[in-house]
Amino acid sequence: MRDYNSESAALRRICSDLLEKGAVQYIVAWTEGEDRPRVRETLIEKGRADLVSRIVWSPFCTTSTITYLKKNKAALAGKKLGVVVKDCDFQALNVLLQEHFLKREDLVIIGARCDGLADAELFPRPKGADVPVTSDATGVGVGHASIRWEDSGFTTCLTCSYEHMKPDHVIGEYGRKKGKPDWKHLTRVLALPPGKRREHYAALFDACIRCYACREVCPVCACVECAIDPGERAITPRTPPGEKACAPQWASHERHVSENAVYLTTRAMHMAGRCVRCGWCERSCPVGIALMDILDLSNDAVGRIYHYEAGKDPADVPFLVSYAETDPDDKGASH
Amino acid sequence: MSVIRIPAARMEKALGELGWRVMAPSGSGRRGKYIEVGAGGKLPLECGDHTKPSAPPKGIVWPNNEVLLSYSLGLKGEIDVKGADHSMGMTVLYGTPPCDSASFRVLDAALLKDMPEPGYAAKRESFGVIGMACSRQDRYCLCTSVGLSPHSTAGADLMVYPDGDDLVVQKLTGRLDKLWAKLEHGAARVPDDAFKAVARKFDFKVENFAFDAEKLAETLRKGFDSPYLKEFSERCVSCGICTFLCPTCHCFDIADSAADERNGRRVRTWDTCQFPEFTGETSAHNPRRERWARQRQRVLHKFLYHFQNHGHMMCTGCGRCIRYCPVDINIAEGAMKLGGMK
């Protein structure tokens, strides 16, 4: 049985130590917020014992500290950072390191061995301090309430297969065997006849409200200017008008199934070999779109046809820029 | 005050006879939706957090995508522009809690004054709200902090109070008089003291984030440069969840969607002050380049600017932005800290 309160205490000791010794200038960690057991990414510097005391590690660390790094890249450039990561965050970090988006020498990685995540809303708000947060092979518990992993609201965790986390410091011991992506949800959809399959995906695309949460929370969707629909334009007062005028617009702003489809499918294509299946996009979608049904079309192909695992090692060549003579042609590639 | 008591089935019957489109919340959370209650369909018998879809009801009169005009350019530069028909068949929203009903008071103030927004104005003419007193709060509700309550009638044309097998119905405006006439016919009038007793059943305390928004508004101007802003905006990812799910947010974009070089349409879509390019000019000048500047706009618009311009809080306390924010940003916490109340 894992005791996350004691794992959190061990984590706080490591973080405090790193800050006090000056090994890092800042730590990015999850801390307890106002809405326990929900957590929030926080930037902590030396002297902030108040924040260090709120550092926590638990199955409710459902956000990604790597997303925090991506969003605050400019402000943190050149600083020595400690970052607390769980397995999928470590994977995502590897993707960004492969692409030289971040530099390994700027980081001290503190790994928290993850058995899976759970939705905080499924538990009553814990009252008082030191409410036990625990987990074992079957499920997760807060105080007296407990939920099976299957019901915890995080389907991608059930099929997490990542076994290569190599952090500089580590807390916790795995209490569950790693799984394997079972693609059951995908097989079901792909077994539908073409007309029905089209209806299934059209319904997903139609529901999209273009809030772009999926893109913004994704730890590896880190392009300064998104190719499909720029959330932020990489222009300065010196950018020539011609460049601004000729910027291609692949998907118009119209919230229409066809434009939404361009956004959602193009993102899935750009994520090929980069998606670490953390599932945060699907969990954050405010209208409950089964985004993994779209992304897994890419993920499945990358694994099954090219035997590539996203974020396995920071020294790997990124998928979309690698080529081997043994790469199969179209035969056998499609469903 | 016009208050009557009717058996619950009478409401369904009357609406069915009128042939209006009836929209009602179905389910809660991310899979919840506002659906059309068809002929013979069942209306919700109570409302609360269990009937609060993640998307708010504003979409009925303020869709995420509205065609404004279509254009066609001739080979010699001729321009043919056609406006769009923004009208809607008579529609009634049934069974929303006060936090959602009150959103229409906010939207009316923001979109109909001075030069009315054409799309909203047209749809609003044929839209009515039958609000319902709320029976169940969730851990994110804050209606009592923003001048409302579980039985507030702001924004509603009729208000319904479930009472056993009956509905106590209160008439607030003349907009749904055709329906009122049917309901009233032969119904028992409810005297004042009996009505107060019914309303009191919905008088539960909403205890999350308790503060007085009007008092807070006075101090928010001073919090304009608060260092706390940067702290709570650091983890913001600038998606649109808080604003798109907000029942009162109505900022919009106007964009051309070209079918080819000569034809296309101009559409109005939901936009958000949280997107980096919301205030980004083509010259690259952007007065809200930083996330803290954008979060400040959201908090102050919600708790100060709209109140200054229209006299009521823009936030209706539904709690969706707090619940669905992927990074646990809490606008109530933010407002209280900016205003020095925390």
Place this chain on the structure above:
Amino acid sequence: MKDEYLPVVAEVTDIRTETPPGDRMIKTLRVQKDGKAPFAHLPGQCAMISAFGRGEAMISIACPPNDEYLEFSILLQGAVTTSLQYLEKGEKIALRGPYGNNFPVDEWKGKRVIVVGGGIGIAPLRSIYGHVVRHPADYAGLDIFYGARDSQSIIYKQEFLDLLEKKKAGVHLSIDRPEPGWNHFVGFVAANLTRAAPSPKNAVAITCGPPIHIKVTLDILKKLGFTEDQVYTTLERKMKCGFGKCGRCNIGEVYTCTKGPVFSLARLQKLLPEGLPDK
């Protein structure tokens, strides 16, 4: 009810290329509908001009109120302005307006009017000084301070030289660096203004230009003794609807498309300091 989104279709009846082709090209378009101004306006107001397929842009009306035409001086910036600069004489153009508040030119009757423009900021100011030039008996005088980076970038050049020659206004042109054949001031507009040191007595000063220009000019006018009620500016914000609904152009509780873009310094000081030039 008027559909505020529907533009009126008019014609481009004249085009003047004010500056040489390149990334800073400015063209002035004259727009008429059946030989008349498509709609009436007051100095300082703007119109939302369409470039179908690309979008719309809010552009200041750069001519004084008159029945015959509207004029817009368009600086090349991006997709919409590129499209507008491709228009040729006789082609159609779609626009809606007028939007925004106006310079209180009636309140200013009897006063000396001083305009201080930097770069494309001179365009909205032309709606004021053009009005003063047309009604000289109503005002106590007119001074125009205007500068650009070089002589090629000066717009309305011939008009200014005419005004100078006919002694209809004090025209104080400047360019940033010396050029052979340039007989006017060399230096920033602000320096020219400091040199000329116009008196605040019975005067009103209006400035428009890039944010840094506005900031520096407001400082100088303050030093010269102009009170907050004697100084006006016109601000720029990204705009989409133009009529106070889309929620983006606000400074605090004020929408710059309806309660602006014209602001006296007195009003400006009361606004929350969001992206304002002098804060």
